[in-house]
Amino acid sequence: MKEELNILIQAQYPLIYLVTSEEERAEQTIATIAQMKPQRRVFVWTVTHGIVEYGQPRNVTQHNTVSPEAAIEWVVRQREPGIFVFKDLHPFIDSPAVTRWLRDAIAGFKDTHKAIVLMSPVQTIPIELEKEVAVLDYPLPDMAELNQVLSQQLEQTRSRRPTTETREKLLKATLGLTRDEAEKVYRKAHVTAGRLTEGEVDIVLSEKKQLIRRNGILEYIEEDETLDSVGGLEELKHWLRQRSNAFTERAREYGLPQPKGMLILGVPGCGKSLIAKTTSRLWGLPLLRLDMGRVYDGSMVGRSEANLRNALKTAESISPTILFIDEIDKAFAGSAGSADSDGGTSSRIFGSFLTWMQEKTSPVFVMATANRVERLPGEFLRKGRFDEIFFVDLPSAEERKEIFRIHLTKRRREIARFDLDQLVAVCDGFSGAEIEQGIVAAMYEAFAQEREFTQLDIIAALRATLPLSKTMSEQVTALRDWARQRARPAAASVAEYQRLEF
Ligand SMILES: Nc1ncnc2c1ncn2[C@@H]1O[C@H](COP(=O)(O)OP(=O)(O)OP(=O)(O)O)[C@@H](O)[C@H]1O
Ligand SMILES: [Mg+2]
Incomplete structure (x- = not known):
């Protein structure tokens, strides 16, 4: 990542869009790149403080640069090489004036060693700028970076150094988190258990699961x-x-x-x-x-x-x-x-x-x-x-038999009590879910009458069910016809499949 960003900046890309919610990490990377030759100063714009030089307190702001237009204008006027980071410009970027200012600005950047970096958790690029902007996704920290986080945590808490194996497990358990999140998770595990050892890997993992669930899109x-x-x-x-x-x-x-x-x-x-x-x-x-x-x-x-x-x-x-x-x-x-x-x-x-x-x-x-x-x-x-x-496809007779076996066993019933062949014959065209439902319905019926369920209860339940393959027969037939030509049957044995193909 640092490499990619570095290349873009060295190659004098005038406008770079960095998609990330990890501002601090990204800013540090930019600051490191800015140290390389030719050295560049780094300025950061926010809607709250306008333009402030990186590393300076926020009250040392360049005056009247709170509005995005004024800020870009200020950037245009700068003579020295610089990287100008705009944090969260995305809500404003669609405005005609901002778009225009950006286009004019980057048009004049040629050979000036100036670059504008738009940093924001979401990517919003107006069509006018699409061709001008290089988009970079800032990746989550890798094992090496997480290792730094963990080392810091261990140092701060004066914990004993874990073995290489434990360290690797602790690191792996935080893969997928941002740097801040990893830090929090290590801290929490340490607070909960008073140490960070093999035994805490599970705490770290479960914290990670919660964090991942919180964004609502992925679930462990x-x-x-x-x-x-x-x-x-x-x-x-x-x-x-x-x-x-x-x-x-x-x-x-x-x-x-x-x-x-x-x-x-x-x-x-x-x-x-x-x-x-x-x-x-x-x-x-x-x-x-x-x-x-x-x-x-x-x-x-x-x-x-x-x-x-x-x-x-x-x-x-x-x-x-x-x-x-x-x-x-x-x-x-x-x-x-x-x-x-x-x-x-x-x-x-x-x-x-x-x-x-x-x-x-x-x-x-x-x-x-x-x-x-x-x-x-x-x-x-x-x-x-x-x-x-x-x-x-819908299960064959042989497969239905196995499904009965699985679901009866799951409910701790003796298979020998049932005549599976008879059951299988009753539910031609049923799906696995419908077979399972049949068993459950039979159990409810018998349970209400305070007795054990039998073969007959299942048959009655199955007979009372109209399977999807009947109620939606057209769709099922269409799907089967379609799939037979284009997909590999999940049920066929290897020999059968080879026969189908040749
Ligand atoms: N081949 C099978 N063997 C055992 N159980 C099965 C089988 N097929 C279905 N079931 C039972 O039915 C339930 C529902 O099946 P599942 O959710 O996997 O179906 P699906 O093919 O994903 O259906 P949908 O297209 O509606 O999502 C399973 O949890 C399982 O209990
Ligand atoms: Mg499903």
Whole structure:
């Protein structure tokens, strides 16, 4: 990051947009860069104090530079090389006068070693400036920087130095946080336990989970279920098991590429979300759920993009990780033609997401689920975007049997008491969720009558259910027809799949 910013400044980019909420950290970086040759002075503008030289007290302000126009005019008049940081100019940047002033200013910057840096947590760029501005995302701190934070904390509290292993765990546990947040988390763990050792790693982790949840877009999910609690879908499971160690150093040395992601399409209630969640246990990676619905924020231009970017940034800094995007079809619904309905936000979001997927180098595995394929834009399904697109169909008789077995066992009932073949025959066309509901309904019925539930209760419950595949038969048929040609069946055995293909 420092490198990138340095290059832009050395190359005399006149206007740089730095997207970050970590002002202090970013300012320090700028100040360091300013020390390099040719030395530049650093000035910081805020709407409260106008322009103040970096490092000076706030009352040493350049007079009458509180208004953005006056401040830019002042910058234009400066003769010496300088970096002029504008903090939170975004609410004003759309005004015709400010836009114009900026354009005029940077037009005159050639060979002056002057640069304007716009620093703000959201990215708002008027069309007039789009071509002139270089946008940089200020990344979250890496292990080395977190190490400084931790060392400071240990020194201040005169704590004993942890072993290298413990230190690494403590550092990893704060990946994904800003510098300030990491500092707070270490402090809190220290206050709670009176020390910072192996035992405090969990406190640090749970603090981080809370912090991540607070931004409302990402959520840390912990799932106890294993792959064994998913009935059927053998092909999909096989694929996932095969990649259990795909994120290890060993896999890289072997020459394997990093898996990028998978898309699971399918009929509602057939285990898409379930299998996505259990993958986290299987692979031993944290699972972050990205709530696309919450990414959208119409309150301010650029807000949604900033939300997405922040969430992806967090995911990247926690990597290797699984980024779980459930029901992605809802988020990107109609992004192709949404320009009129929401000012093009969803197609822009969609565009940034695709670009990110294309370009990401950090090990963030995207696991997306969807059940309305017609809503997904074509670019999304193109080969190579995801490593694989799986189709989860209604369970076959064999799979339904396994689902019964799983859910009866989960409720601590003896399988031998039930005639599974008969049950399976009654629920042709049912989803896993509907089978589970059938069992639960039978249990309620019997419980109300203060007795144990039986085969007959389940059959009665199933018969009383009209499955989705009947009530929405057209949609289910359309989805199946579509998916059969374009996606890999999640249930087929390897042999069957090969037969399908050749
Ligand atoms: N193959 C299965 N094996 C075991 N349980 C299943 C299976 N499919 C569904 N279930 C049960 O149904 C519940 C709902 O399934 P899940 O939420 O995974 O469906 P989904 O495919 O994501 O549906 P939707 O498209 O509506 O989101 C699961 O939590 C699980 O209890
Ligand atoms: Mg689901």
